[in-house]
Amino acid sequence: MDVFLQQLVNGLTIGMIYALIALGYTMVYGIAQLINFAHGEVFMVGAYFGLFAYSILTPLLSSPGSATLGVFLVFLFAMTLSALLGVVIERFAYRPLRHAPRLAPLITAIGVSFLLQNIIMLVFGPSDKSFPSLIESVTYTAGSVTFTNLQILIAASSVLLMISLHVFIRHSRTGKAMRALADDRDAANLVGVNTNRIISVTFLIGSALAGAGGVMFGMYYNTINFHDGYLAGLKAFTAAVLGGIGNIPGAMIGGLLIGVLEGLGAGYLSSEWKNVFAFFILILILLFRPSGLLGARVVKKV
Amino acid sequence: MLEVSDLYAGHGRIEILKGLSLKVPAGQIVTLIGANGAGKTTSLMTLSGLVPVRKGRIAFEGRTVEKLAPDERVKLGIVQVPEGRRIFSHLTVQENLDLGAYLRSDSDVGKDRAELLELFPILKDRLQQLAGNMSGGEQQMLAMARALMARPRLLLLDEPSLGLAPKMIDTVFQLIRRINQRGITVLLVEQNAWKALEIASYAYVIETGKIKLEGAGKELLSNPVVKQLYLGE
Ligand SMILES: Nc1ncnc2c1ncn2[C@@H]1O[C@H](COP(=O)(O)OP(=O)(O)O)[C@@H](O)[C@H]1O
Numbered sequence: 001m002d003v004f005l006q007q008l009v010n011g012l013t014i015g016m017i018y019a020l021i022a023l024g025y026t027m028v029y030g031i032a033q034l035i036n037f038a039h040g041e042v043f044m045v046g047a048y049f050g051l052f053a054y055s056i057l058t059p060l061l062s063s064p065g066s067a068t069l070g071v072f073l074v075f076l077f078a079m080t081l082s083a084l085l086g087v088v089i090e091r092f093a094y095r096p097l098r099h100a101p102r103l104a105p106l107i108t109a110i111g112v113s114f115l116l117q118n119i120i121m122l123v124f125g126p127s128d129k130s131f132p133s134l135i136e137s138v139t140y141t142a143g144s145v146t147f148t149n150l151q152i153l154i155a156a157s158s159v160l161l162m163i164s165l166h167v168f169i170r171h172s173r174t175g176k177a178m179r180a181l182a183d184d185r186d187a188a189n190l191v192g193v194n195t196n197r198i199i200s201v202t203f204l205i206g207s208a209l210a211g212a213g214g215v216m217f218g219m220y221y222n223t224i225n226f227h228d229g230y231l232a233g234l235k236a237f238t239a240a241v242l243g244g245i246g247n248i249p250g251a252m253i254g255g256l257l258i259g260v261l262e263g264l265g266a267g268y269l270s271s272e273w274k275n276v277f278a279f280f281i282l283i284l285i286l287l288f289r290p291s292g293l294l295g296a297r298v299v300k301k302v
Numbered sequence: 303m304l305e306v307s308d309l310y311a312g313h314g315r316i317e318i319l320k321g322l323s324l325k326v327p328a329g330q331i332v333t334l335i336g337a338n339g340a341g342k343t344t345s346l347m348t349l350s351g352l353v354p355v356r357k358g359r360i361a362f363e364g365r366t367v368e369k370l371a372p373d374e375r376v377k378l379g380i381v382q383v384p385e386g387r388r389i390f391s392h393l394t395v396q397e398n399l400d401l402g403a404y405l406r407s408d409s410d411v412g413k414d415r416a417e418l419l420e421l422f423p424i425l426k427d428r429l430q431q432l433a434g435n436m437s438g439g440e441q442q443m444l445a446m447a448r449a450l451m452a453r454p455r456l457l458l459l460d461e462p463s464l465g466l467a468p469k470m471i472d473t474v475f476q477l478i479r480r481i482n483q484r485g486i487t488v489l490l491v492e493q494n495a496w497k498a499l500e501i502a503s504y505a506y507v508i509e510t511g512k513i514k515l516e517g518a519g520k521e522l523l524s525n526p527v528v529k530q531l532y533l534g535e
């Protein structure tokens with residue numbers, strides 16, 4: 001039981017990060033009918049953006065009075081640059097192929113992935129970079145379960161981001177246009193929704209969330225590497241498929257489920273196997289329930 | 303108001319419109335009738351900018367518009383109610399109406415919606431309902447109301463009576479009259495040629511992407527060719 005609760009808490013923490021990344025996959029699929037396989041790399045680059053922001057903001061972060069502001073700025077910086085990166089990728093790698101056969105954007109996605117990995121490797125080097133915790137660690141104990149203030153920070157800011165996303169998609173004018181486009185592209189164009197603009201916004205939001213996930217990932221594991229985007233991206237993609245690709249609440253639930261399964265697997269079986277579970281699940285869903293738990297393609301249903 | 307001259311357009315490599323020309327004078331109801339597959343929907347989609355023009359010209363109120371993106375044409379007042387209604391079925395009725403006014407930023411949107419709900423009373427009690435759960439007739443009302451929320455100057459209607467019960471068809475045609483009486487010019491595409499020719503001041507018959515015949519609505523009603531081919535007599 002102790003192991004169970006502890007691994008549940010740890011799994012939920014990393015699940016939050018997977019959920020943030022999964023949202024980008026699912027939104028882009030729902031609105032542009034495109035699997036952005038470079039999305040994991042945006043997450044990874046986001047972590048490096050965070051590291052870069054840290055190097056600039058070190059004075060701010062090390063003074064106790066402004067540490068919170070410093071963490072906030074690291075997130076803001078990483079999210080903004082990741083958002084721009086996502087928009088640029090869409091503009092130059094996917095938009096020209098909007099009417100091409102579906103295989104074409106998949107191939108450019110692989111190209112973009114390699115490009116980003118190699119740029120990061122050249123700039124920051126191939127070995128692991130240590131990532132600062134950014135906040136002074138405090139450990140809490142509740143019964144037999146221990147957790148840190150960092151885990152609370154990750155969970156709270158993820159939930160905040162997801163609620164903001166929900167409110168945005170539900171109530172804003174652009175959010176309605178996103179759902180309209182997911183529902184019926186021609187009809188959306190006929191009321192004056194500009195497909196390119198809305199797809200850009202979708203990449204912007206999805207990439208900003210991935211960037212936030214990247215910073216959290218770095219803070220949580222304290223080390224980042226240029227190939228971290230591959231595994232995390234694939235797990236988040238699995239989460240999106242598990243929840244039903246295109247389905248926003250599905251991606252959130254899928255992310256948490258993958259995180260928890262991975263946590264429990266690491267606790268009960270072996271942590272060396274933890275990366276296998278996600279793919280085992282991916283194969284199972286694709287075989288038995290390809291539309292996912294909540295049903296596919298429903299950005300419309302928020 | 304609208305002048306289409308020698309228009310060529312199509313899907314992919316297939317050419318559908320082959321030299322289409324027609325005119326819609328301001329304030330009138332003009333109809334475009336023709337057999338299934340003649341190119342009626344393609345014509346309207348080309349006017350709305352969803353099908354690209356290969357050759358020819360579309361002038362709207364003196365402006366050349368064939369190169370404008372769909373949203374820019376909506377902004378000018380060319381608004382379409384597509385074939386098969388195409389309402390946003392996973393969104394609520396209210397959200398569908400909001401999206402109709404997507405490009406508007408004036409302060410009259412609320413007033414217009416209230417007015418439209420008087421014109422389409424069946425939508426009133428269903429504002430929070432998912433649009434996809436409504437009947438075909440109700441969806442047609444919503445599709446028309448959504449288009450009107452954009453404050454069109456020219457309304458393109460693609461087979462608004464398709465698949466509706468006879469009583470509902472009458473309602474739809476009455477509504478088209480009333481919309482036109484409010485000063486909105488209408489280009490009506492119909493398979494129901496009888497009703498369309500009755501309501502229209504001018505009519506065009508399209509065949510394989512070209513205008514085959516044209517004339518005043520009443521005139522075509524008694525034209526022997528039209529009678530045989532499109533009125534089933
Ligand atoms: N998206 C499309 N791709 C290819 N061909 C199409 C497409 N839409 C319509 N067509 C073809 O264009 C022709 C005209 O269709 P359409 O404009 O829908 O006619 P109508 O509305 O008069 O029935 C038909 O032969 C149809 O098969």
Ligand SMILES: [Mg+2]
Nearest residue numbers: 342343344385
């Ligand atoms: Mg048609």
